[in-house]
Amino acid sequence: MTKDTDSREIVLDVLTEILERSAYSHLILRQALNKYQYLDKAERSFITRTVEGTVEYLIQIDYVIDFFSSTKVKKMKPVIRNILRMSVYQILYMDRVPDSAVCNEAVKLAARRKFVGLKGFVNGVLRNISRNKESLVWPDDSVRYSVPAWLVSMWTQDHGKETANAIMASFLENSKTTIRLNSSKAGKEEILSSLRKQNVQVTESGISDEILILEKYDYLESLEAFQKGYIQVQDLSSALVGEAADPKEGDFCIDVCGAPGGKSIHLADKLNGTGMVEVRDLTEYKIGLIQENINRCGFDNIRAKVWDALVPDPDSAEKADIVLADLPCSGLGIMGRKPDIKYRIKPENLDELASLQREILSVVQTYVKPGGKLVFSTCTIDKKENEENMTWFLENFPFQAVDLEGKFKNRFQIDTMKQGYMQLLPGIHPCDGFFIGVLQKKVE
DSSP states (O other), rough: HHHHHHHHHHHHHHHHHHHOOOHHHHHHHHHHHTTTTTTTTTHHHHHHHHHHHHHHHHHHHHHHHHOOSSSSSSGSSSHHHHHHHHHHHHHOOOOOOHHHHHHHHHHHHHHHHTGGGGHHHHHHHHHHHHHHHHOOSSSSHHHHHHHHHHHHHHHHHOOOOOHHHHHHHTSOOOOOOOEETTTTSOHHHHHHHHHHHTOEEEEEEEEEETTEEEOOOOOOGOOHHHHHSEEEEEHHHHHHHHHHHHHOOOOEEEETTTTTHHHHHHHHHTTOOOOOEEEESSHHHHHHHHHHHHHTTOOOOOEEEEOOOTTTOOGGTTTTEEEEEOOOOGGGGTTOOTTTTHHHHHHHHHHHHHHHHHHHHHHHHGEEEEEEEEEEEEEEOOOTHHHHHHHHHHSSSSEOOOTTTTOOOOOOOOGGGGGEEEEEEBBBBBOEEEEEEEEOOOOO
């Protein structure tokens, strides 16, 4: 068995977990990469790209297979359909892999998985696609961008066709690793020097001095800067939450839905060794993830505790200078990083999530002291979960919107910033899709 074949076996197993058993793509892929750490970087890169690409382009890939196959995707044996899917992705989008090799390896894989009788079918479908790939025409934007039709319709209605297409196109671009500097732990030059000593390619974000883009590294955990807690994996959009919160030294902050802890650690960093950040989440597992990050970064002014955000905490009433509510949401703004989101979320889920958010906000707003701030954020681009809930909150609780103009050194100019919120859109802004709203509790 060749190393190449080993890689394809792993890809098939991971895709089966994601597409047939509804495993979360980022989790199951991470598990596989950890299990096969002994593979060289090129093989692990092949596994990552093939899995992520197949999931990203799934709607388009299934359209192509259905167009060229007499047996439709839904009627195929799961093993065969996923061999075809991963192979079609390679044929359409991986130029370094010759089509003939893709076809041959797919046939071998089918045989090893006890489908010798379907070798001819697999070979015929894939070679037909290979011969005709240059003449493919997409029937609509749903297939072109591999996005469910209802999302295409919603975003076109909300933002117009041009912006909707820019959003969807951005999800198909390669996601890069963005990190935020823990500036109270080490200076920027010291961190840059550490990264470059390990031959990491570092690029400035151009938006925030604290955000860098990393490329050409092997394992993040192998980087000295990561091990010492100098850096935290965090997208620019997520890091802007800490900027919007703008804590002052000595503040007491509560992060009510904090796992895995990036935003809480940012607040602790900005407090510069003063104050306290109490980060909460629903389960021991999630608190464990937070605690790992706290331990690695070594901050003393942050603590984690299990607490359900829906359960009122009388001891916290009007105690917090800042309450950060990064709420459960549909995640539509981060589909570029977690492509299976677009296949999981249904229209009815948006209403359910918006309702859940209102329940949480109703509880946690009581923790804000008069004159304190509630920072409401999500990683989605759905108006029900974002703008409509911001409006609802201001109509029902004694808070006022905080003007955000100038908060980000004028690097973002968004019309609604004066009204206390900003909706970041992938493809329009250089970051994930994210909503940030800042509200101040009125002093009676």
